Amino acid sequence: MQTAEGGLREQHKAQRRARILDATRELLRDSPESVLGTERIAERAEVAPATVYNLIGPREKIWEALAAGFMDELERRLALLGAGDPREVVRSTVRLFVEDPVVSRRLVREWAKSGLVLDRSPLTQLRRAMAEAQTQGILRADIRTDALAAAVGTSCVGALHQWVAALIDDDRFLARALFALDVVLAAAAADPHRDRLLAPLRTRGTS
Known part of the structure; x- marks a missing residue:
């Protein structure tokens, strides 16, 4: 004690x-x-x-600690939202990066394991949201929802690194992250929900 x-x-x-x-x-x-x-x-x-x-x-541990603090804050925000909407998970993740761009960019550039920065909170919440959508019949029953979440996470890491390199601005960072999510959802959509999940792809490009 x-x-x-x-x-x-x-x-x-x-x-x-x-x-x-x-x-x-x-x-x-x-x-x-x-x-x-x-x-x-x-x-x-x-x-x-x-x-x-x-x-x-040492220095690498400082970056790691900053990343942990980032993920703690993201976890707090996502917990308030709940796991019901994968789009809100993606929006909240991008929003947290762009709210403090100087620190976010240095963290991603300097931390050797920056590819893991999305591994904890957003991926956990995405898995839950995907699993819930499957339970509701929105996504096909034969799809592995953890694989869907991993595919979205990989695409979001790519968009993050483009944003860190200033190749895209805040709006495009969000647009590309949401586009990756919409592609995955549309590909896994159950028949009654396919048109609805395809709609964002018909009206929005990747720019």
Whole structure:
């Protein structure tokens, strides 16, 4: 059983860790292309450099921690929405990236495992939403819904990297992510719902 002292110690550690990550985000926004150093982060967070290393780790771990914070926030937003609408899952994911573009772009560029940034929250919610649509008879019963979600996730990662490279703007990022979802839904549609799920593809391109 955790003592009151131990609980307070853990609370203080969590607060300092949050302060370090907030300081990192602030530094990125202030100087988008600057090199992130432990000493600069520690100075902004008002902690010792050793504290940054002990509570988070070296630079790669800092990116990983920023990504985890991103996914925590996305998970919170998606939980409020529920898992019923895959389009809202995609919209919420894109919206979170574009709300803080400097940090999002540096995170994707610098984190060696950035391809996993969509692995947790959005894919979990997409799987649930696809499974629910299948249960309702909207999608065919012979389709693996986890494979559908994975296909959408792969396409969204591609659109994300195009956005990070400034090859597409915010609106096109969202449009391409939704287009990938609509293609998958239309391909897996049960007969009574095929025309409805094909409709977005008839009225919208990929641009």
